[in-house]
Amino acid sequence: MARTILPFGPQHPVLPEPLHLKLTIEDEIVVEALPTLGYVHRGLEKLCEVRDFNQMVQIVERVCGICSCLHALCYCEGIEQIMGVEVPRRAKYLRTIWGELHRVHSHLLWLGLFADAFGFESLFMQFWRVRERIMDIMEATCGNRVVVSVNVVGGVRRDLSPEQCQWIEQQLIISEKEIRQLQTTILNDYTVKKRCCGKGVLTKEQAYQLGAVGPMLRGSGWAQDARQTGYAAFGELGFEPIVEYDGDSYARCAVRFRETLQSFDIVRLAIARMPAGETAANVEGANEDDTPRIISGNRGGIMQSYNRDKHHSITAAPPPDLDIPAGSLAAKVKGKPDGEAVTRVEQPRGELMYYLKGVGSKNMDRVRIRTPTFANIPPLLAILPGCELADVPVIVLSIDPCISCTER
Amino acid sequence: MLGNLINQGRIKSPWVVHFDCGSCNGCDIEVLACLTPIYDIERFGILNIGNPKHADVLLVTGTVNHRNKHVLKNIYDQMPGPKAVIAIGACGCSGGVFREAYNVVGGVDKVIPVDVYVPGCPARPEAIIDGVVAALEKVKTLLGMTA
DSSP states (O other): OOOEEEEEOSSOTTOSSOOEEEEEEETTEEEEEEEEOOSSOOOOGGGGGTSOTTTHHHHHHTTOSTTHHHHHHHHHHHHHHHHTOOOOHHHHHHHHHHHHHHHHHHHHHHHHHHHHHTTOHHHHHHHHHHHHHHHHHHHHHHSOSSOOOOEETTEESOOOOHHHHHHHHHHHHHHHHHHHHHHIIIIIOHHHHHHHTTSSOOOHHHHHHTTOOTHHHHTTTOOOOGGGGOTTTHHHHOOOOOOOSSOSHHHHHHHHHHHHHHHHHHHHHHHHHOOOSOSBOOEEOSSOSBOOOOOOOOOTTGGGGOOTTTTOOSSOOOOOOOOOOOOOTTOOEESOOEEEEEEEEEETTEEEEEEEEEESSSSEEEEEEEOHHHHHHHHHHHHSTTSBGGGHHHHHHHTOOOHHHHHO | OHHHHHHHHHHHSOEEEEEEOSOOSHHHHHHHHHHSTTTOGGGGTOEEESOGGGOSEEEEESOEETTHHHHHHHHHHHSOSSOEEEEEHHHHHHOGGGTTSTTEEESGGGTSOOSEEEOSTTOOHHHHHHHHHHHHHHHHHHHTOOO
C-alpha cells in the first residue's frame, strides 16, 4: 500500500494554535505521526535575566493565557518557599477560588472546542455561552477577563467582599444549571459517542509509562492530581480526583466535564470557609535592601464597562455596585530570593511544575517551566497510529493541547 | 455593475482568517469568543473561515518569532487583494511583555503591513470587533468606495 505524507497545521481550522503534525497515512489510516514544534517559542524563561522576581509574575502569567492564574500561583508559591514567607490563610483561599474559576473557564472552553472538532457547532456555542458567565465573574472581581493577574509574591492583590461572594455564588448556581442541561448532549448523545468512544485509547500501562498527566492520566484510570499535594487551600479543603477507566477520547471528555462541576463545589466550599484577615504578607528575604513592588491601586469604575443587558436574561442578577476591594497592598517585599524550589500545581491540562533558582540577586538565576502539554505529547503520538484520518482532530483535541505553554 | 455588487458584498460581509502567531492564547480565545452567542460577530456578516485564500481580513494575534514569520508571510501572500491586516493585543502591536525575549522579532508589522492595531492584554472582544470595522474602512479606500 502506498504511503502518503499529509501535513496537519500549523495553521489549521480545528487548531487554535500552531502545531504541525506530519501524518503518514496508508489508505486513510494513520501509521505514523511526527510533531514539529517551535512556532510559539518566545524564550520566556530567559526573560528572568532582565526582569526582577516580582516582575516575572507578569511574564509567567503570559506563558499561557488560558491558565494564567495557575502559572502565577505556581511561581509565587515557589518564591515564597525560597524566601520562607507564610501566606495569609485568606490569600490561600482567594488563590484557590480564582484558580478553580480558571479551571472552569478552561474546561468549558475545551468542551466547546472539542464539540467543534467533531463538527457539533451548536454545542460549541452553548458551552461558550455558559463560559461567558465565568468570564464575567473574573472581570467583576479582577478587572480583566482572561489574564486576571491577582497573584503577587506574598499573597493576592485583590479581595472579595461578602456581596461579591454572594453574587459569585448566584452566578455559579445559574451556570451549573446551564451546564447540567448540556450534560445529556455531551455525554449521552449517540453522535457524540460515535465520534469519541474507543477513539485514541491510551491504556493504563501506557499512560504510566509515557508519563501522561492531568485528565489524560485520570481518563486512563490513575487517581493522580497535583491538588492532592495540598497547594493553596487544598490542604484544608480536601480533594478527591475524578477518574474514568476507558482511556479513550470519551473518557477524557467525561473527566473534564465532571471536573468542571467539581470545581464549582470547590469554589463554593472555599467561599464558605474563607477566613477573614490579610490578603498579602510582608516578604522578607535574605538580603536587606528594598525591592520596590509596583502595585497599582484600587482601579475603581471597572464595572462601568459591564453591559448589564449582555445576557438578555432576567435570571441574571447584575454584579454588586462597588469598588473592587484592593486587599492589603501595603505588604512590602524586602530582600531577594536565595535558594532553589520546585513547585507543582494542577493546571486544567495537568500537572505543572516550576523549578526556581535564586542566587541572592533581584533576578532569578533559572526559571524552568514544565507544562502539562509537553508531558502529554508522547502519549498523543502513541495513540494516533491506527486511527482514521477523520478522527485525528478529535484525538489531537482530546489531550487539550496548549502549544503556547509547551514552547513558552 | 457586477464589480459594484462584489464590492458591496466585500464590505457588508468580510471574511476573516485568524492566525495565532506565537500568542499566549489570551487573545486567541477572545477572537473565538467573538464568534459565540454573547458577541456574535456573524450578525455583522463577519465570517471566520480557515482558508486564507477565501479571506478579506487577516487577524493576527501574538508576537512574531524567527520560525513563524515565514508562515505568517506565506498566509498573507495567499490572501487575494484587497486585504487588510489587524494586529491584535499588545504582543501583536509591538511585542508586548515578550519584546526583550531572544526569539521574538517584534510586532506583526515587522513582517507584513498592518492596517489596524487593537491594543489590550488580552484585547477585549468588543475591541476586536471594532478593529474589524475599522479595517473595513481601509478596504473601502482600496476599492475606491469612499465618498
